[in-house]
Amino acid sequence: MNPLANDLSGSTPHALPTLGVVLVAAGRGERLGAGTPKAFVELHGRALLEFGVGVVTSLPHLGHLVVVAPESHAAIALDIVEQVLPEGSPWEVSVVPGGRERHESVRFGVEALPESVETVLVHDAARPFASAELFERVIAEVRRTGDAVVPALPVVDTIKRVDADGIVHETVDRAPLVAVQTPQGFARETLAAAHSTAQLQHEAGLPTDDAEVVQRAGAQVRTVPGEQRAHKLTAPADLAILEHFLTANLLGLESEA
Numbered sequence: 411m412n413p414l415a416n417d418l419s420g421s422t423p424h425a426l427p428t429l430g431v432v433l434v435a436a437g438r439g440e441r442l443g444a445g446t447p448k449a450f451v452e453l454h455g456r457a458l459l460e461f462g463v464g465v466v467t468s469l470p471h472l473g474h475l476v477v478v479a480p481e482s483h484a485a486i487a488l489d490i491v492e493q494v495l496p497e498g499s500p501w502e503v504s505v506v507p508g509g510r511e512r513h514e515s516v517r518f519g520v521e522a523l524p525e526s527v528e529t530v531l532v533h534d535a536a537r538p539f540a541s542a543e544l545f546e547r548v549i550a551e552v553r554r555t556g557d558a559v560v561p562a563l564p565v566v567d568t569i570k571r572v573d574a575d576g577i578v579h580e581t582v583d584r585a586p587l588v589a590v591q592t593p594q595g596f597a598r599e600t601l602a603a604a605h606s607t608a609q610l611q612h613e614a615g616l617p618t619d620d621a622e623v624v625q626r627a628g629a630q631v632r633t634v635p636g637e638q639r640a641h642k643l644t645a646p647a648d649l650a651i652l653e654h655f656l657t658a659n660l661l662g663l664e665s666e667a
Contacts, residue, residue, distance in 0.1 A: 425472050426472070426524060426526035427471075427472045427473045427474040427502060427524060427526055427527055428471075428472065428473075428526060428527060428529065429469075429471045429472065429473040429474070429528075429529050429530075429531075429549065430473065430475075430476065430520075430523040430524075430527035430529070430530045430531070430598065431466050431473060431474075431475045431476070431530070431531045431532075431533060431545075431593070432476050432478060432519030432520060432523075432530065432531070432532045432533070433462050433466060433475060433476065433477045433519075433535050434508070434512065434515055434516060434533065434535060435447065435448075435450075435462075435477055435479045435480075435483075435487060435508075435535035436449075436478050436479055436480050436507075436508025436509070436512070436515040437449065437512070437534075437535075437536060438480070446483075447479075447480050447483055448535070448536045448643050448644075449462075449479070449483075449487075449535035449536060450483055450486060451643065451649070453538070453649075453653060454653075454656055457486075458535055458536060458538040458643065459477070459479075459487060459538075460490050460493070460494055461538035461539060462533065462535045462537075462538055462540075463475070463477065463490060463491055463494045463495070463503075464494050465540065465541070465542055465545065466501070466533070466545070467494065467495055467496060467499050467501040467503070468496070468542055469501075469542055469545055469546070470500075471500065471501075472501075473500070473501050473502070474501070474502045474503070474504070474523055474524055474527060475501055475502070475503045475504070476503075476504045476505075476506060476519040476522045476523060477503065477504070477506070477535075478505075478506055478507070478508045478515045478518060478519045479505055479506075479507065479508060480507070480508055481507040481508075484505055484506075484507055487505045488505045491503050491505065502524075504522050506518050506519060506522045511616060512616075513605065513616065513620075513623060516532055516605065516620055516623075517605040517606070519532070520598070520601055520602050520605060521602075523598070527598050528597065528598050529549060529552050529553060529595065529596070529597065529598060530595070530596050530597075530598045530601050531545065531548060531549065531593040531594065531595045531596075532592060532593065532594050532596070532620045533545075533592045533593035533594075534592045534642060536642050536643040536644070537591065537592055537640045537641065537642045537643075538643070538652065539639045539640060539641065539652065539655055540561075540591070540592065540593060540637070540639070540640035541637060541639060541640070543637075544561055544593065544636070544637055544640060545593055547561070547634045547635070548560075548561060548593050548594070548595040548634060549595060551595065551632065551634050552595035552596065552597065555632065556597055557630045557631065558594065558595065558596045558600065558601075558620075558621055558624045558625070558630065558631040558632070559594065559595040559596075559631070559632055559633070559634055560590045560591070560592075560594045560595075560619070560621045560631060560632075560633055560634075561590070561591040561592070561593070561594075561633070561634055561635065561636030561637070561640065562589065562590050562591065562633040562634070562635070562636050563588060563589045563591065563635075563636040563638070564584070564587075564588060564589075565584045565587040565588060565589055566584075568581060568584070569582040569584060569587065570582065588633060589636075590619060590621065590633075590636075591636045591637075591640045591642070592619070592640070594619060594620050594621050596620070596629075600624055600627075600629050601620065601623075601624060603627065604623045604624040604626070604627035604629065605623060607627060639655055641655070
């Protein structure tokens with residue numbers, strides 16, 4: 411999969427990157443009903459993708475960011491990258507077209523990373539306000555343990571198990587349950603091998619995140635504390651939640667929004 415833009419960076423040349431981030435911006439956003447892919451929905455005049463590119467390229471690492479976008483929006487994604495990438499940034503950035511399913515888009519993103527990359531984070535552009543601290547938490551735990559790492563929050567709602575007719579059969583114990591977020595972190599070889607060998611058996615159903623992809627391949631997945639601000643845009647009501655983070659000055663972005 412050939413990148414549409416290679417090695418777009420704020421400072422060249424520099425040492426080979428060992429950290430890679432795949433920013434998945436290829437979601438169609440059908441449940442949102444916005445008429446545009448989720449990553450290109452705007453908040454206060456800024457596309458969600460802009461926030462994601464900004465936080466990644468602010469991290470103090472020699473890194474390579476791959477933005478995976480719908481082919482129809484690849485040029486727009488490249489324009490956003492060019493606007494956001496800080497002067498003198500140690501980050502290289504590529505834009506590649508996504509696949510039919512999320513797992514294909516991630517695989518294309520991983521394949522576009524330089525061979526020097528050892529640690530890979532996969533992040534949903536639809537979670538625009540995940541903090542730099544959360545990224546660093548995941549990076550540190552991957553490098554400390556070698557395991558796959560996901561941010562997680564406790565489940566606070568009561569969970570019921572129901573049948574196809576909507577009849578409640580039991581209340582599920584919340585204690586061992588967590589809600590998982592992104593960015594999710596992996597040793598590059600673990601993630602690449604899982605995506606290339608699993609071929610994602612259809613009888614098992616399509617995986618909903620990359621932690622499930624590597625877990626199916628036998629890898630261990632561990633958690634680190636997540637954060638409320640890493641909320642995902644899925645439905646129209648989520649826009650109001652994300653707007654609240656901006657208008658209530660909860661992000662430290664009020665001067666930019």
